[in-house]
Amino acid sequence: MKRFSEKLKKQADTIRLTMGEKADLQARVVSFMEYHPLPVERATKKSTPRSVSTETFSLIRIPSQYFKLTAAAFAFLFVVGVPTLAERAIPGDILYPIKVQVNEEIRGSLKSGGYEKVVWETQRLERRVSEARQLAQAGLLTPEVEAQVLEAVKVHQGAAEDEIATLRTTDAEGATLAQLTLATALDIQSAVLTANDTASTTTGMSTVALAKVLLDGSREVTGKGDVETVSVERLQAQLEIETTRSYELLKNISPVATEQEQKDIQRRLSDLDTKMKKAMAHSSEKPDEAKVELRAAWADVQRLISFMTDIDVRASLAIESLVPVVLTDDERMVAVIKLYAATEANLGRITTGLPELTDAGVVEKITLTLPRIEELLLTATTTLGTDVISAHNAVTEARDLTESLLGMGLFPSVSDIDVPPMATTTEPEFIEEIIATSTGTTTSREIKR
């Protein structure tokens, strides 16, 4: 009997619900309970939770709704909360490994294409630098932490270069562009760190070493990039993609950027269009020159994107230092006028104060330099109608020289001297006048009179 029942029972015990069937059945029953809840009077008669005794074991009561809510809360915490919080982590934080080893790895795995991967590794490198900057500001960038950051930077740079090498086998032009992007990013990050570093030697605050590593990395990567391998067409196409992206970024940051910042960015984008058009205009006759110009435009657009997307860059660097404005001919003309007037005012102060100077050496230096200034001003006036860039360069140099001379001794202020007529002439009138004279033989001294 015992043998029979044991065997029968053993055989019967193989008939079980699978885990899936059990979960499904439980879900159906629980769902039925939820749709058919106990009447209020029965539900409110609940005694305090207690354990339920069974024949073989005791169960601790966990109401299914609490269990579900708790499970949902934990799921939300782990799937959304932790990764989000981890994004703000810096080295030393408990969530930092999640940021680097989970979040970034997942994002990286979603990147398709060699170029995208290089860009992503570059972004990771920028994130490490940003973390280092935060640590330095808090005085926490100890030599050990700095060594870790340097190591991480090198790892990301190495990963980006590996991707570039892989990309080169299938897309040599794309690889070169990616290399230029990486070099620009390293350059910018180095500049950001240098701008933020207060030359403090206090332990935990200096980022000099990191900035130097980035700058060296930039030079190294730039040296490897061979812009000659990229065709004009590819450069143009990629530039159009990047400028389109830049316009979209500008639209996106408009709610947070100041009006001036938006104007500045808009101006640089407009400059980029001008540069591209200019390069393409002579690309067939002078392809090498066009390539150099387009490559410069490429670096500019990368810097501009970095300025728009990296809050550290925006906070640390002036846009003018990253991407200087390219003046139009009209703007250059106005600048020449202003510089010319400023130079004339300086010259007035120098010639008035020169007889009063007692230092013979200084007098001699000034006397020897004045003809050069006159010469530069003459160049500016003679070339203004035909080559405004040369005029601008000449008058800028003249202004710089006068300021240098003014620093050598005590000179009267502008209010103490006769103001040159040019400085008071309205710009349109003066432009007409100066263009008219630039085509003749009139000297700047004659213009003044």
Add this chain to the structure above:
Amino acid sequence: MKGQQSTTAGGNHEGRFLAAFTEYNDALFRHATLRISDREKAIDLVHDTFTKVWTYIRGGHDVENFRPFLYKVLNNLIIDEYRKQKEASLDALLERDGVDEGSFPELSESSVEALAATIDGKQAMNLIATLPDVYREVLILRFVDGLGPREMSTLIEESENVISVRIHRGLKLLRDIIETETANREVNRLKPK
């Protein structure tokens, strides 16, 4: 077997019900599967069992002991299922067999043991589905679910004596089937090919 009308501040109904679900879902499923030989249908019957018991609790009743109550509900559902399939009812089956189940005073627990000892449990398991349900039911309740005569009596609403008769007859029938099968296999084996 019935629950009791709640007269007190009823306990933690949901918790006790879910604990019963956790403890008995496999056993009820096994019972239903062996009774109706249909896995999907068995799952549905177990589901219906629990929803009916929950509805009973909602109606203001308390269930003191879930196991017999759940088996009772499941058994009723299985009978309903047979009826739907237009199989012979239990009564008809019994009438056909012409057995007065109360007339076997010699059927004691010891005689059941003696008979069971002559049957191989593993073989029996494979052939139990071929038995009429009236025997299958008691054999499963007795040997698979481990219910005692009193519990089975309450569940099936028959006397303990009738239960014993059915068990005895079921075992005998099972042994006959096994012996017939064994004989057939032996004949087939000895047949010249």
